Amino acid sequence: MSGLPVELIVGIVVAVFVVVGGLVAFIKGRRRSDWDALDDSGPSELLPAEKAKASSTTAVSPKPKTPAEQNEGGVFKRLVAGLARTRGQVVERLDTLFSGGKKVDDALWQELEELLITSDVGVRATHGLLDRMKARAAKEELEDAARLRTILREEVLDVLNRRVTRLPMSGPDGTPLVVMVVGVNGAGKTTTIGKLAARATGQGKKVLIGAGDTFRAAAIEQVVVWGKRAGAEVVRHEAGSDPAAVSHDAVTAGLARGADLVIVDTAGRLHTKSDLMAELGKVHRVIKKVQPAAPHEVLLVLDSTNGQNAIAQAKQFAEAVGVTAIALTKLDGTARGGVIIAIAEELEIPVALIGIGEGMDDLRDFDPEAFVAALFDGDASALGRGSNSAAEAANDERRGIAAEEAVGSSSAQG
Ligand SMILES: Nc1nc2c(ncn2[C@@H]2O[C@H](COP(=O)(O)OP(=O)(O)OP(=O)(O)O)[C@@H](O)[C@H]2O)c(=O)[nH]1
Numbered sequence: 001m002s003g004l005p006v007e008l009i010v011g012i013v014v015a016v017f018v019v020v021g022g023l024v025a026f027i028k029g030r031r032r033s034d035w036d037a038l039d040d041s042g043p044s045e046l047l048p049a050e051k052a053k054a055s056s057t058t059a060v061s062p063k064p065k066t067p068a069e070q071n072e073g074g075v076f077k078r079l080v081a082g083l084a085r086t087r088g089q090v091v092e093r094l095d096t097l098f099s100g101g102k103k104v105d106d107a108l109w110q111e112l113e114e115l116l117i118t119s120d121v122g123v124r125a126t127h128g129l130l131d132r133m134k135a136r137a138a139k140e141e142l143e144d145a146a147r148l149r150t151i152l153r154e155e156v157l158d159v160l161n162r163r164v165t166r167l168p169m170s171g172p173d174g175t176p177l178v179v180m181v182v183g184v185n186g187a188g189k190t191t192t193i194g195k196l197a198a199r200a201t202g203q204g205k206k207v208l209i210g211a212g213d214t215f216r217a218a219a220i221e222q223v224v225v226w227g228k229r230a231g232a233e234v235v236r237h238e239a240g241s242d243p244a245a246v247s248h249d250a251v252t253a254g255l256a257r258g259a260d261l262v263i264v265d266t267a268g269r270l271h272t273k274s275d276l277m278a279e280l281g282k283v284h285r286v287i288k289k290v291q292p293a294a295p296h297e298v299l300l301v302l303d304s305t306n307g308q309n310a311i312a313q314a315k316q317f318a319e320a321v322g323v324t325a326i327a328l329t330k331l332d333g334t335a336r337g338g339v340i341i342a343i344a345e346e347l348e349i350p351v352a353l354i355g356i357g358e359g360m361d362d363l364r365d366f367d368p369e370a371f372v373a374a375l376f377d378g379d380a381s382a383l384g385r386g387s388n389s390a391a392e393a394a395n396d397e398r399r400g401i402a403a404e405e406a407v408g409s410s411s412a413q414g
């Protein structure tokens, strides 16, 4: 080694450093590019962790249930309770009629006819039911009346199934569904609107209510309070102003604000007053001017305690504004639930909703199978009722809702 020149030794050392350094750089470079490669496909590589995180979050805190979902288990029980009076007055009388090994004879058919007519089933619907029941009894050569209970149940279900519909909660092509609500005084229009709005907002829909009953200031306040309860916007004008103008502004605002559902309240009116019925026609036309396909639904609210008069009301309202669906209210407070059979038999208009109490959660889609089951098979001991307005008012206190304050803060003058 001593024979080697110093320059050569220095050259070899430098060369070794360069080679080793190059090697290290190469290895480092490989690693870098490997990570770079991982980084390129980064999102998909990172997703599992994110996913795991996301799914664990879902598992830990599930989406809070809406009041309607929380009530899911008790829905049928509450329907049974809501129909308890009709069941008590009508179905239990039917049970007595059909029991005790009675013979199927003229006397029994007569008693059944009387019972159905006096239960608000209506003459036409009663005769239709009896004709079909008699035909089946003859075919089956029926002797014992007990089987007539099952036959009647099936025939009632058949009638109701012919006239049922569902109200959509949003309109076509991203436009709002516009529902105009009509009916006689005190039928339950505004309450039904409030319940419907609450249901829609509970499903994540944006809802706007037009306070189209400008007849009384209290009617506007009532809408505003329901708007607060339901989490819906309210478009209102001063008391005494033109209801068509409110409807115009409500539908315009619904379109501008991207609402899913616009519900227009109207003042209650006697179906026999032609000038008031003509006013409804004007509201209808004005809505159509703003949104040509609207109103998509004209919802007639009928009070079941009105019995057969509800049929006359429906005919007049249908003539004036082309009713598309019916909401039958107050089934909880009456034994006259049989009127729903008359409605299904005598009118061409389907039933969409039923009201079984005054509370926010006391509105149901009309489901003939559930209705008939609650009436004929429900457990009569499951009594109790949906919350009444006093309870709902007490809830308002808890919610911090007061009419005066609500009117001031949610005015949306158009
Ligand atoms: N028990 C019961 N009461 C109801 C139901 N629906 C409405 N009501 C009550 O009926 C009364 C009248 O209801 P509203 O909603 O104000 O009726 P409306 O048709 O808007 O009345 P007007 O605007 O005056 O024509 C109120 O006390 C409601 O709480 C129901 O399904 N069951």
Ligand SMILES: [Mg+2]
Pocket (backbone or CB within 6 Å): 189, 190, 191, 213, 219, 265, 266, 267, 268
């Ligand atoms: Mg009202």
